[in-house]
Amino acid sequence: MRRAGGRRHTLRDIAAALNLSVNTVSRALSGKDGIGEKTRALVRAEAERVGYVPNSMARSLVTGSAMTFGLVITNPSNPFYAQLISSIELRARAHDYSLLLTVTDESAENEARAAESLLRSSVSGAIVVPVQASADPWRRLGAVGVPTVLLNRDLPDLGYRFVGTDNELGGYRATAHAISRGARSIVVLEEDLPITTIADRIAGYRRAMTEAGLAMPRGSIIRVPTRRHDQAALPWQPQQAYQVARRMLRRARLPDAVVVGNDYFALGLYRALAEHGLKVPDDLMVIGFGDHPFSAFLSPSLTTVRLPAEEVGEIAADLLLEEIAGGRSARPLKQLIAPTLVERDSTAGASRAERRGQAGDASPA
Amino acid sequence: MRRAGGRRHTLRDIAAALNLSVNTVSRALSGKDGIGEKTRALVRAEAERVGYVPNSMARSLVTGSAMTFGLVITNPSNPFYAQLISSIELRARAHDYSLLLTVTDESAENEARAAESLLRSSVSGAIVVPVQASADPWRRLGAVGVPTVLLNRDLPDLGYRFVGTDNELGGYRATAHAISRGARSIVVLEEDLPITTIADRIAGYRRAMTEAGLAMPRGSIIRVPTRRHDQAALPWQPQQAYQVARRMLRRARLPDAVVVGNDYFALGLYRALAEHGLKVPDDLMVIGFGDHPFSAFLSPSLTTVRLPAEEVGEIAADLLLEEIAGGRSARPLKQLIAPTLVERDSTAGASRAERRGQAGDASPA
């Protein structure tokens, strides 16, 4: 089954064994016509016998396409990105593409090196969650003709195809839901990163508050510092949110609800609240973001915004496939998928805010 | 910066522009000697000017090495594997290797295709979490000389290098801890998969029980069915464990402690217990496995076995690097990293079992 010296069998080996030309063997195996059925069967049998495996690098060198997607992700430990990886890998594999994965961990330097590496590898296309520090690495990729789809975070300057979650809508729905439950003062707990997803969620929060005529005093947007270390990318740290939440709870006036940027932060908040003797949702409502697998099973179960990870991943892969095929698709250049609010116990029942609202029914608007 | 027709610049372009031979340009850029300093500077400047990017497929074709790791994982949504991906990618990148990722989702067919794909791509080596249905795909990979390291699940027949968690020890420590807290009847809740990691954990459980002289009646090992769908790989489902736990709680005699196979299952168990009006740890202790980021923040916080994900990933990468380098390393062929028990509230305080134990102090052993 194996040639001496550990070398693999090549088309030439098969050709020599059958007294055929290399080209004939190639065409026979790749199913092209112009080959007699008898010869084709012979070639296939010999290839099977010696365990022939085509060398895709040699093939790629001449065809120009490596049949590979580059996938650039900031952090696989983020459950949303983990699902995206699964979803995209599945779609890619279904179309005979391999996946070249790079983790940037929110580092612009890693990102630049990733783009360079994709360029070297002659990937057929790239799906990128950009760090959003600079658009240059991906501009370069597009300039040499590598189709690139931006995922979850857009870089509008580039004019590339983009698919992501409608974070603005998510932030809006989360906030509007809290308001509909009677919350009047609402606070946002978000990670401290300069990315559009977070900015969009905050924009959605502001829109909901403004529409409801509610005030957003200073300190309504609370930032949770991002912990990083020089090793592999970390999952979100509830601990960081816990500490920030503790500081928040020392403030004079307690908000009616807290909208957090991800469900891990809700965990930290839960603990801080419990330590302060505060009940969710009675004393304070909590709305999460991401609907991570644990969120339905917290006590109280967490109302949260569910992200369409699978759909976003599939669309990203499809967009890239279309772009590679070259056919201009009928799809919009930018695509935002709406997240859905999952109502659970952390905003259920008659909350303090709702009771207060009822008590004040007699008073004018 | 770009050649007409979207084609990239090649060594030949630079050679033509400078009236040099292709080889000279190649050697100048790759830093080999035998090139005058003046010429080298000239070549470098020209390469920089036109934005030259080497074609790694052409290079790989002639060198025989693609400078690529194949990483075969069952499910990125498993936080342990997500961390492994990060860790391995980081290590690979540090040594100028790219990562070709395949997701098998516990499917033997996917696994066979993955091995075939790695073979085609001429990866320099592979790190594999095998499905453990058949060793053949990976046997084939090794047979053609691709160094392969098994990760987390061994295939002893192959005699490949292996690094993973010591699951037997993990199961032992979890169980022994429960016993030390006074538990006498202990039940295991494990996923229904035919893999060694689970079998090992159960073996550790049995050893601890046997050492303590405790009985393991029928029904001590409870299996949670694995939900699968034909789409992307799913995270663990607490819901499945919840349903199994409900059935368990209807049984006549309640165990003192439950050792669960992963922290997500503990979530489902928590809910089932709460619905039955049972308190953790007072009525029943719970010990998890994995120390997922949420586990410290549950209420009560979850005692669990922390897995050395980062260390395992790094060792796997290092093993592969050594194997690729060819130098027989001093490391053992098989390497098991010990997990550590993280004691938290789900086994804290004076439990029902402990109180009962104290009440029975007078009675003989």
Add this chain to the structure above:
DNA sequence: CCGTCCAGCATGAACGTTAATGTCCGAGCA
């Protein structure tokens, strides 16, 4: 019987790089 045509295969070149030799020329030395 000869020319045509086409199926079936062979030949040669190309993809972009690295590796193994070849060639030239100037410096150094007897």
Add this chain to the structure above:
DNA sequence: TGCTCGGACATTAACGTTCATGCTGGACGG
């Protein structure tokens, strides 16, 4: 002066495919 030696580059081949084109023989029609 003639010879050697070695630095600096050129030339050629090779990696394993695919693509474009060339060749051959037999079937077929006039």
